[in-house]
Amino acid sequence: MSSAASNNRRPGPGRPRHIPASDTHADPRDQILAVSARLFVGQGYAGTSTRDIAEAVGIRQASLYYHFAGKPGILAELLEMTVRPALDRVGDLARIESPEAALYLLAFHDAESLATLMHNIGMLPACPDVSQTPEAREYAAARGQLREAYGSLGISCGSQAVTDTVAMLQLGELILNAVESVIGTRASGDTVTNKELHGVAVSSLRICGVPQAQIEVAAKVAVAAVGQMWLCQPDLGPR
């Protein structure tokens, strides 16, 4: 009986839980991540305590530790979210014969992922209080893998003139910075449009010196390939 009552959606008697209305039906783990993301970006990682997080979610600190190994565990998961979607796709890209189309796809989806991550958490790794943590070192290693993937794809696309002027890792860094430019766009208050995601993907090919005609072919091959590779076809290309 009392169990049935607690499943009832109407609030029961007693102290109300401090759950924001929009998060009421979310998984507690996801609620903790979302609230932490907001607080870390808003007031800094060092400036946020597990108590702040627990209070904002409306749970006890003990419940927070049931889901995460404290603040570092939450940070690790948030940082991972900024690189994992792209890294997971690198393997799939081997199935695409054109390195230009593969680079277009990776850059587009990586930028899209950063453009839609809650509270623009792509900003976190650059903060000193974050960048000196062991979790940030793990993140840096994962970002390094991604940079290498971009650099290696970029070298496959690049002409001799490009490889003469830019080494593989610098090329990877330049492409990754083009992708991460959406973080800055969001930070300055603008939303990132689909046309801009296309602009990022196309620019990553330009950085590799791919001529315009080939860029247009690559974008078309990418749109055709994506339907076969991933279950849900994203809205690619300019609108």
Next chain:
Amino acid sequence: MSSAASNNRRPGPGRPRHIPASDTHADPRDQILAVSARLFVGQGYAGTSTRDIAEAVGIRQASLYYHFAGKPGILAELLEMTVRPALDRVGDLARIESPEAALYLLAFHDAESLATLMHNIGMLPACPDVSQTPEAREYAAARGQLREAYGSLGISCGSQAVTDTVAMLQLGELILNAVESVIGTRASGDTVTNKELHGVAVSSLRICGVPQAQIEVAAKVAVAAVGQMWLCQPDLGPR
């Protein structure tokens, strides 16, 4: 007599001042900036007090306030240092007829400035505890001017295909991100070579779709122009 004694370089009796050996002959204002840069980047802006700064410099807090309007005044000056050298050069560039050479020069010198700034302070603006300050809003306005200068130069260089895919401000953001890639390179512990600065400048032209042959001409025009424009000719081009 006592004044002559205090001018003597040999340490007198009494409590020694906590000045790091390397900074002993620096201007107090510069010492405060250098120490603050190290502390802000190392332990965060919010995590550093004016007391920490004064102690690390080896002066009293009152002396610090003689030179700066507190921590915000120091932050404002450090943030300014990350954009001012490039903004100051934008005006000079009007004298260069080739927009490609002008963009090469601006990107090269901006990247060089970020690559040599003490303690990689280019990292500061991205931190939440910094980005929410009034000083960061002033910085954002200055960076916005720089982005516009890059975007406008980029549009002058870009082909129709480029302007069809990337709007002026996004182009500026992409070029600025290529320039700022040296901040990430330094953050991961690598020094930025002259060849990499050339790589950044060349990549900024590639982002605008400038063909390779024109890029090579632009780099040569830039090297020739710089000697006439600025007193000290930097070491341009690949080694």
